[in-house]
Amino acid sequence: MWKKFKEWFQQNFYNKQVQLRERYLDIKNHDVEINGTNYFLAKAMIPDIPEILGIERAVYGGQTPWDERAFRTELMRKSDRLYLVLRRNDWLVAFIGCSLNDHTKDCHITNVAVAPNFQNHGLGYFLVNIIIKKARQLKYDKVTLEVRVSNARAQKLYRDIGFVDNGLKKDYYFNDREDALNMILDITKIG
Numbered sequence: 001m002w003k004k005f006k007e008w009f010q011q012n013f014y015n016k017q018v019q020l021r022e023r024y025l026d027i028k029n030h031d032v033e034i035n036g037t038n039y040f041l042a043k044a045m046i047p048d049i050p051e052i053l054g055i056e057r058a059v060y061g062g063q064t065p066w067d068e069r070a071f072r073t074e075l076m077r078k079s080d081r082l083y084l085v086l087r088r089n090d091w092l093v094a095f096i097g098c099s100l101n102d103h104t105k106d107c108h109i110t111n112v113a114v115a116p117n118f119q120n121h122g123l124g125y126f127l128v129n130i131i132i133k134k135a136r137q138l139k140y141d142k143v144t145l146e147v148r149v150s151n152a153r154a155q156k157l158y159r160d161i162g163f164v165d166n167g168l169k170k171d172y173y174f175n176d177r178e179d180a181l182n183m184i185l186d187i188t189k190i191g
Contacts, residue, residue: 020137065175093114093115141188142186
């Protein structure tokens with residue numbers, strides 16, 4: 001009797017979140033239009049890492065906050081990570097990544113970057129909103145992220161989307177010890 005109950009419980013409750021993940025994180029690669037320009041949206045894969053690092057170097061003055069090994073580790077974690085890339089004419093022009101925590105119902109944006117020549121075209125806004133949509137589909141409560149205190153442009157973008165300040169993390173960034181502003185979006189309060 002106990003065994004049958006346990007099987008029924010796992011089938012009906014325990015696996016619900018796994019089923020939601022499989023359903024909503026199985027993103028098919030496809031064309032998207034952002035502000036009148038066509039791009040190709042895809043799940044990030046290991047062969048994308050050199051281009052991702054190239055975008056980081058271009059955005060962060062030759063630095064790569066994350067190295068190849070860090071990205072490889074992230075991309076291999078299929079059950080609790082989601083990384084997406086945007087391509088234009090087969091060139092990787094933007095990417096975003098997040099970690100997913102079923103226990104805290106938190107989707108944490110770990111990385112987002114847009115190649116300098118493609119900034120101010122709505123790509124960051126588009127990618128952040130895709131992640132918010134996925135978090136809502138997974139029935140999460142919040143989306144969180146950190147942003148450099150000096151990055152006013154990114155902070156404005158996040159505030160325009162609905163993120164609010166949620167504290168400061170002192171000496172957060174490894175290379176220059178810059179502080180990070182912690183930001184949060186309560187997705188239970190948006191329609």
